[in-house]
Amino acid sequence: MITVKFGGTSLADAQRIRHAADIIRANPDRRFVVVSAPGKRFPEDTKITDHLIRFQASGDPRDFQPVEERFEEIIRELDISLDLSADYDEMKNEPHNADYMASCGEYLSARIMAAYLGWPFVDTEFCVFFDEKGRLDRRRTNNTLQEKLGSLEHAVLPGYYGAMPDGQVHTFSRGGSDISGALVAAAMGADTYENWTDVDGMLTADPRIVPTATTIPAITYAELEEMAYQGATVLHEEAVRPAWDAGIPIHIRNTFRPEADGTWIRSENIVRDNPVTGVAGRKGFSILHIEKEKMNAMVGYVRKTLSCLERHHVAFEHMATGLSSFSLVVSTASLADCRETLEWEIQQEVDPDALTISDGFAMIAVVGCGMIDRPGIAGKLFSALGDIGANVRMIDQGGSQMSIVLGVTEDCYEDSVQAIYDRFFINMNVL
Numbered sequence: 001m002i003t004v005k006f007g008g009t010s011l012a013d014a015q016r017i018r019h020a021a022d023i024i025r026a027n028p029d030r031r032f033v034v035v036s037a038p039g040k041r042f043p044e045d046t047k048i049t050d051h052l053i054r055f056q057a058s059g060d061p062r063d064f065q066p067v068e069e070r071f072e073e074i075i076r077e078l079d080i081s082l083d084l085s086a087d088y089d090e091m092k093n094e095p096h097n098a099d100y101m102a103s104c105g106e107y108l109s110a111r112i113m114a115a116y117l118g119w120p121f122v123d124t125e126f127c128v129f130f131d132e133k134g135r136l137d138r139r140r141t142n143n144t145l146q147e148k149l150g151s152l153e154h155a156v157l158p159g160y161y162g163a164m165p166d167g168q169v170h171t172f173s174r175g176g177s178d179i180s181g182a183l184v185a186a187a188m189g190a191d192t193y194e195n196w197t198d199v200d201g202m203l204t205a206d207p208r209i210v211p212t213a214t215t216i217p218a219i220t221y222a223e224l225e226e227m228a229y230q231g232a233t234v235l236h237e238e239a240v241r242p243a244w245d246a247g248i249p250i251h252i253r254n255t256f257r258p259e260a261d262g263t264w265i266r267s268e269n270i271v272r273d274n275p276v277t278g279v280a281g282r283k284g285f286s287i288l289h290i291e292k293e294k295m296n297a298m299v300g301y302v303r304k305t306l307s308c309l310e311r312h313h314v315a316f317e318h319m320a321t322g323l324s325s326f327s328l329v330v331s332t333a334s335l336a337d338c339r340e341t342l343e344w345e346i347q348q349e350v351d352p353d354a355l356t357i358s359d360g361f362a363m364i365a366v367v368g369c370g371m372i373d374r375p376g377i378a379g380k381l382f383s384a385l386g387d388i389g390a391n392v393r394m395i396d397q398g399g400s401q402m403s404i405v406l407g408v409t410e411d412c413y414e415d416s417v418q419a420i421y422d423r424f425f426i427n428m429n430v431l
């Protein structure tokens, strides 16, 4: 049994919905379908979810108009009889919270797909649950999905949302239909979770930086999670866990090129010649550097510093420690409202010899489960960066030894990614 999820670009208009339905019908094992809201039909187009968010902010009915028009056009062109006017009226005229409004695109999209396929519509509002803090309640969600879907041969469900304990609609973060698809796959014990999108799969590097990047045929959940966290965005990073825990392979596929092999994501170690699976990265980091003589012999010094960050809800992404100094990598955005206070509090709390916060860093992750038992990887990596004169400000080899994360200045981010890529994927034999 296969659970499928179609992303917004794959469902942007009637022709694409028809095509997605053909894919669904082409394999009788594709029994449960999770859909996103219609996305962009062309690069300058606006996603339905963005129209809805704009309408919620403005309250101006003219901002709802494009939503209604797009869905009505889809219904007309699909030639189905479906009257959504009561739903539009409720969305437009009743007071709602922001999450409810953002979720409407998925709701309408699933109603349409269900009508077109002639399959039952099952609303995730009554199957996916969050706790009072907005965290997913996996157990309740799993049990309810099994209960509601267990007796059905087929179903179409909207992605992206569920309900809070008080019944209010609550959404995942953007792109969250991927998570809904993984939850349905896990609950139904699917053999595969097919995630249909608009690219061939996970790429070895960001194609905007490395135009020759290729599709990764197979990747482990752990590698993918690492790549996604470092900025490679083929799948919502929170979609990995439910599938991983249930041992369900995820197959990323391109709706517009169904003949392509896509990327398989699974748990077994994958044997490849190349120890590196991919290179990912992001800009927008700051390095908070603290010096204190004989810090290594002091107890609780780092903890006290971290407690200052905690008070301001600043998470640190990486930490490098030395004898008399340590550096924390944090996202620059997280410092926006607290930089001066934080500096002052750290001064008071731990009295450092020096404290600096420097902006403008990018973090690059070189990911590969095959790196663990291969000597020479770090040597190759630093020689590639040395050759282009990139100054590496921070190094973190994760405990799992599945990734090496480097901090470089943003101005040499793209060149560094390209140089690493060339060394590991093009000129593999150069030392």
Ligand code: ASP
Pocket: 007, 008, 036, 037, 047, 049, 050, 105, 106, 159, 160, 173, 174, 175, 176, 177, 178
């Ligand atoms: N429609 C939502 C978004 O645009 C959720 C999704 O597509 O997964 O982010």
